[in-house]
Amino acid sequence: MKILLPVDGSDYSKFAVKYLLSHKSVFGEQVSLTLAHVYPSLPGHISAHIDKETLAAYHAEQVESATASARKLLDAAKQDYKITSKRGDAGEEIAKLAEKGKFDMVIMGSHGRGAFSGLFLGSVARKVLAACKVPVLLIRE
Numbered sequence: 001m002k003i004l005l006p007v008d009g010s011d012y013s014k015f016a017v018k019y020l021l022s023h024k025s026v027f028g029e030q031v032s033l034t035l036a037h038v039y040p041s042l043p044g045h046i047s048a049h050i051d052k053e054t055l056a057a058y059h060a061e062q063v064e065s066a067t068a069s070a071r072k073l074l075d076a077a078k079q080d081y082k083i084t085s086k087r088g089d090a091g092e093e094i095a096k097l098a099e100k101g102k103f104d105m106v107i108m109g110s111h112g113r114g115a116f117s118g119l120f121l122g123s124v125a126r127k128v129l130a131a132c133k134v135p136v137l138l139i140r141e
Contacts, residue, residue, distance in 0.1 A: 002032045004103040005081075006094045006128075009066040012109025015141040017070045020107055021077045027105075033074070033081040036097055037066040038090040059087070091127020098134045106132060110140045 005020065007013040024031065039062045050058075063085045074081050086093040098106050110125050129136055 001027045001030070002034075002102065002104045003027065004034050004036055004094070004098050004101065004106045005070070006036045006038070006090070006106070006108045006124075007067055007070045008037065008090075008109075009069060010109060010111065012111045012139070012141070013066075014069050014073065014109075016107050016109045016139040017073045019139045021073065021079060031079070033079060034101070034103070035067050035070055035074075035081055035083045036094060037063045037083075037085045038093040039063065039066075039085065039087055040090075041087050059085070089127070090124045092131060094124070094128050095131035095133070098128075098132050103134055105134060106136045108136070108138060110138045 003020065005016060007017070020027065020031070020033070039059055063083070067083055071081075071083075084097065086097065094106065094108075097103075106128060108125060108128065125138055129138075
C-alpha cells in the first residue's frame, strides 16, 4: 500500500506515525511510505530580500525540524520511507500530492501547529478531506 503521511512536527503527527506502525498488518507489510511537509511561502516583501541559497537553507531546516520526530520513530521501527516537501497551502498541496503521486491513502493527525490547534478538527485536515480524491485516515489521540 502506498501511503502519504503529512507531518509538521506536532504531537498529532507523531500519533499518526505511531498508529501506522502499530497497525502495519492492516496496511500490509509492504508499505510504501512518504512523509510530506508543506511549508508556507514567505511574504514577497521578505523573500525578495533573501538570496536563493539562504531561502533554500531556511526551508531545508523547516523540513528537517518538521520530520525529525517522525523519522526517529520510523527509523527505530526499521520502516523505510521517503521525504518530500512542498511550498504553499498545506491542505491544497497535500491533496494534490496524494492524487499526483497515486497514493492509496493519506494518514494524518487531526490537528497540527496552526493557531487554532485546539479546535475540533484542524484547518489543514478539513482542507485535505474536502479536496482529496483518495481515502484519508485522521488520527486523534
